Amino acid sequence: MSFPKISKRLLCAASFAQKGDFVADIGTDHAYLPIYLYTKGIIRGAVVSDINEGPIRRAKENILGFSCENAVFPILSDGLYRIDQYSPDTVFILGMGGELIVNIISSAEWVKEKKPKLVLQPMTHKELLRSYLFENGFEITDETLVEDGKIYQIIVAKYTGRLTKATCLELFFGKINLQARTELLLSAMKREADVISARLLGKSKAGLDGGDDTALLNQILEYMGE
Ligand SMILES: C[S@@+](CC[C@H](N)C(=O)[O-])C[C@H]1O[C@@H](n2cnc3c(N)ncnc32)[C@H](O)[C@@H]1O
Incomplete structure (x- = not known):
């Protein structure tokens, strides 16, 4: 089986999926992330969604091209709407602005009931995203940075109901990243x-x-x- 070549940024996000997961990729565009994870034998399947028809058409072509049509299901959808019926273990929301990611999560109450792992990669306003997560009962369980032309932050969160306090520096760079103090x-x-x-x-x-x-x-x- 051939594998899609994915960017360092997507590869880094992909590393947060667990063996056997069923994942959701919101705003998938090309569907490379779930195709990569499935063809590598890491996940058992995926639902991929996008709000626009062009990206969903592209995703469908790639899913067929890599023979994943029995495991990777594309749907035209706004944010997390209709995704709960798939009960994903892990939800990826990557390559969108932090404010849009907040809108998507806050519009889906089921995320607080089913508590999937959220893997988030904001292009802007990571501080607003962390602030939303902390004030709304989501805990950041992991996070990292990846350099791929520019430096991206990847945030892993889960709903626990517990509220978290954070300094301005922690909102911009992440408590876990600050503790790790890497060169990046x-x-x-x-x-x-x-x-x-x-x-x-x-x-x-x-x-x-x-x-x-x-x-x-x-x-x-x-x-x-x-
Ligand atoms: C910049 S692309 C990122 C693609 C991919 N996730 C990545 O990181 O490489 C953003 C995608 O999100 C989609 N999008 C924007 N708003 C959305 C929403 N509310 N729900 C689902 N998809 C959305 C766009 O159509 C576009 O395909």
């Missing part, structure tokens, strides 16, 4: 510090207050020991 985390922080510094300069020239940016920059510099 320090690179990500350096990049974020450069972006914030540029923004603060702009604010200062415009006579504006630095606001939350000043506090975050100070926390980043303190963590980095600068």
Whole structure:
């Protein structure tokens, strides 16, 4: 059997699936992630969804091309709607903005009842995503960073009902990542510090207050020991 070649980012997310899982891939586009996991013998099957017809057509072509049609089921759907009937063990929501990921999770009450593992990879606003998770009873059980052109954060969460408190630095970079203190985390922080510094300069020239940016920059510099 041939395997699809998937990006380092998707490969990293895929590593959070467990042997024998039935998974859901929301906003699948090409369906490469579940096809990879199935053809490698890691998962027993998948439901893949997308809100747009083009991506679902692409997913169907790839599913047929890799002979996965008996195990990987494509549906046209908004977010997690209609996904609960498949009772997935693990739900992937990758490559979307953090706010959209929050909208998708918060619109699906069944996620709190069935408690699937959520593997999330926000393209933007990871701090809003973590804040939503912590304030709504989801615990982050694992997280990591992966470099694939840029540095991406992958967050693994599960509903437990327990609320979590977090600092601004933890919302942006993750408690587990901060504990691990990898070189990649320090690179990500350096990049974020450069972006914030540029923004603060702009604010200062415009006579504006630095606001939350000043506090975050100070926390980043303190963590980095600068
Ligand atoms: C940038 S692609 C990411 C594809 C893939 N998940 C990845 O990470 O490589 C985002 C996909 O999400 C889909 N999408 C956007 N909003 C969605 C929603 N509410 N429900 C399901 N799919 C959605 C888009 O149609 C698009 O195919």
